[in-house]
Amino acid sequence: MVSFTKPKIRRKNEPTNDIGLIRSDYDGAMSTLCAGCGHDSVTAAMGRAFFELAIEPYRAVKVSGIGCSSKTTTYFMSQAHGNNTVHGRMPAVATGAMAANADLTYIGVSGDGDSLSIGLGQLVHAMRRNVNMLYMLENNGVYGLTKGQFSAAADIGSTAKKGGANEMAPIDPCALALSVGATFVARSFSGDKEQLVNLIKAGLKHKGFAIIDVTSPCVSFNDHKGSTKSYEHTFKYYHKAVHADYVPPSAEIRASYEDGETMPIELHDGGVINLRKLDNGYDPTDRASAFSKVLESGQSDEILTGLLYIDETTKDMTTRKNLPKRALNTIDYAELNPGANKMAGLMKEFG
Amino acid sequence: MKPTDTSDPDYFHKVVDCQWACPAHTPVPAYIRLISQGKYSDAYMLNRASNVFPGILGRVCDRPCEPACRRTRVEEEPVAICRLKRVAADHRGDITDRLPKKPKNTNGKKIALVGAGPASFTVANDLAPLGYECTIFEKFEKPGGLMRTNIPAFRLPEDVLMEELGYILDMGVDLKLGSPVNSMKELLKEGYDAIFVGTGAAKGKDLRLPGRDEASNIHIGIEWLESVAFEHIEKIGKKVLIIGVGNTAMDCCRTSLRLGANDVKVMARKPRAFFKASPWELEDAEEENVEILVNHSPKAFVHKGGRLTGMTFDLMEYDIDSSGRIVDQKIVGETTIPCDDVILAIGQNNAFPWIEETCGIEFDKWDVPVVDKVTFESTQKGVFFGGDSAFGPLNIIWAVQHGHEAAISIHKYCQGESLTERRPDKLTLEPTKMGMFEWSYNNSFDDSERREMDHVALTERFASLGTEVELGFSPEKIATEVQRCLNCDMQTVFDAPKCTECDACIDICPVECLTLAPPAEEAVLREAVSAANDDQALFISDELKFTGRVMLKDEDVCLHCGLCAERCPTAAWDMQEGIVTIHHAGDQELDEIFEAAE
Ligand SMILES: Cc1cc2nc3c(=O)[nH]c(=O)nc-3n(C[C@H](O)[C@H](O)[C@H](O)COP(=O)(O)OP(=O)(O)OC[C@H]3O[C@@H](n4cnc5c(N)ncnc54)[C@H](O)[C@@H]3O)c2cc1C
């Protein structure tokens, strides 16, 4: 018999989060991606992070561009708001939505093709503006949806499933992000949920633009020998530099700092990200140090992962531009519309 | 940490909770699938191979499978396994030509079977087709044992019983009715090659309280039911007290209602949580307006000039601790309840007045025979016990299982083979993948609730003792109930070298029973996948090629939905039908033929 729907089942003793929901309340439609696609694993990690943070789905916004990765917003949190935009235009839509309602949690989901080719300019400016969102860049080195052409993230020497090796220099999303002012820069792997879920939680709670570059293998077009984005290759060269745990505001903070390797970063909501440095001499709060470390690792096969850089002090777009902290539709008309006199005054300023 | 050895036939067998819990290991999901395909006769035959009496057991089995059923992990009620067994029996066609036949020639070996209950009948069922000359000696004029004498006809109609006993008699079994065996010593002299004792444990316990010897109208439940079955007793007083709250008590109270009583009280010494009766038997009695009084401890029989007028009880109060055990009790008062009759239903014992001390059959200090738990042989070579006579009162399905095992032993004994060298159970795995999103079973989860049995209306059912109360399942109920079964025999089989650790199975699993973790002690791994039920296995794979982690699966909560296998890009997970073979007497020869051919 044909059945391919995940039944919704409430087990006995099923754990609930702080708002009484179970994990499957954060599920979406059944995925139509290829079996084994890394993106599905990232979807599961996003669902789990929202569940663990006990965010009401209707208080969240999912935005995406075009690509297999961008399709995945449909596959989690079906009760959240969402918009699949046109190719590469997700950052602009997210920025506009943020201006209209800064009181929601924003997650953008995109791929290396959507983000680093057609959408590169959009991405860079959202980072510069420090839009308060988490941007998931599901990176498989190819355009999966259009059958596996190299993307701008393909490493030099990585071979296509059929055909030759890539010869052009890759764009490293983390190096890019560090160079244009992103305030939360992380790298992870779809095959390491433990790390990924923690990073997503931290990224969602970070006030400002957070980007996670997630290696997420394309099983159909880029999981072969010779590919640097395959499961095998990633598992082999995967390296954890910094470990990040998100600790919610209410929880008692019990980390031990005395060895000098664990560093608490206080967030705007009162929560804390506990950073545990796994590499000596690495300071994830120092942009230059992070930048050189990322460039350095780019010279080798090593895949540097973890929360590579964090800056909680730079103002996000909403704060800097003094935009309303709540939804425009909750502000009454008189306040929202300053009236003809104000307008005339404003025009004079530029007179 | 040791990787799980799934080649141990018990591993996957144990996953099929119902089959594992069934003493005869009836392949429940397989017969439920046959029912779902309308193959009732096949479903009946598959049942029969394990439990011999699907029509009988489909009505009155103690159903240890149901509390074990996996369905109870996702909702309250198990699959109505027993009811579906009756469906197979009710809707079967003529299966007589599919039954084992009386062989043309006997093998010259003579077996005496004492008592015509389910245990002896199972032994005969297994041995007669192999050529053994089986003779059953029964003291009563009718066969069936307690199934006839104690289980009332409104639960188990006589024709259902007779038909299934008849199948076995037709295999050339000689049934000698009205033939009590009065001396084991004599029987041993009669030249039988082996003797099977299946005489049950039908001695009801008495209650020695003041007034017991003086008062009339006090009945021992088992004997009373027997007299009713043989129509020696046809009525009872209006007010009846039943002492005890086990299954015998339930049959006594309901039978009383059919013999003219209109005020029947079941008197329990302890609170409801301590009742011995099966929940469904309690439910059926209460539906018939039987009143159950708790915390009444019998004290004395009250009588007037030898005529019973009532019974006195101590009123009890119990202290129960958090784990539900009684830690203290006290008497808080006394009450006398008037009645016309009292029926004692407080338990039964074995009794073997006909087995002489000099027969070489040892008994323990409770007068229970010393019987080997594997071979069912007594301390006298060639004399085997099974059913209630072996280890005290159990139920029909255990009697059947004992019968199968004793038959294997008798066969081996008569062939001069070692009784203890028994063939191990076998498990074979068959592929079930039919195509994309397609398996040979219905893998979708059906969230329907358990179907209820329809009953004859209360206004009609008391007219005659033989009116069967349960009506069986309607077609709609059959169609729904079969889909509630999760097909637990569709096993998740993991091939570690194929796994690329993509997490697809982990993410799709609707009950989160899979994960990957670094190798560690089982206790640590159990935590990694929140496997809380230690009674159920944790599957631990070999170390995986990319990271050296292991795949874990908590067998406790798996729904056998197949989504893990559907999602797996390399078919490292596969759904395979696990077919358990439990050996019966005679499989031996077949197996040897197959092995020789291989
Ligand atoms: C009231 C009551 C209700 C029950 N309800 C259920 C139920 O719903 N479901 C269930 O599974 N189980 C039930 N049981 C238990 C079940 O009936 C027994 O466990 C089962 O019948 C035991 O089978 P057996 O073959 O060991 O012996 P029995 O069924 O007891 O058969 C023994 C036979 O041996 C005969 N016999 C004894 N001594 C001699 C002798 N010396 N010579 C010749 N013949 C002899 C007896 O007359 C009898 O026919 C019930 C029991 C009682 C008492």
Ligand SMILES: Cc1ncc(C[n+]2csc(CCOP(=O)(O)OP(=O)(O)O)c2C)c(N)n1
């Ligand atoms: C304007 C426009 N140009 C081109 C395409 C074709 N197109 C669809 S998806 C895609 C690339 C997607 O790559 P990526 O974002 O890496 O997603 P993946 O499928 O790899 O997850 C392209 C070029 C399009 N849909 N729209």
Ligand code: SF4
């Ligand atoms: S084509 Fe590649 S990226 Fe797209 S769903 Fe399939 S495996 Fe995933």
Ligand code: SF4
């Ligand atoms: S769900 Fe079906 S196969 Fe599983 S234990 Fe229950 S009856 Fe048996």
Ligand code: SF4
């Ligand atoms: S069959 Fe697979 S996916 Fe379904 S419940 Fe079991 S382990 Fe989970």
Ligand SMILES: [Mg+2]
């Ligand atoms: Mg891509």
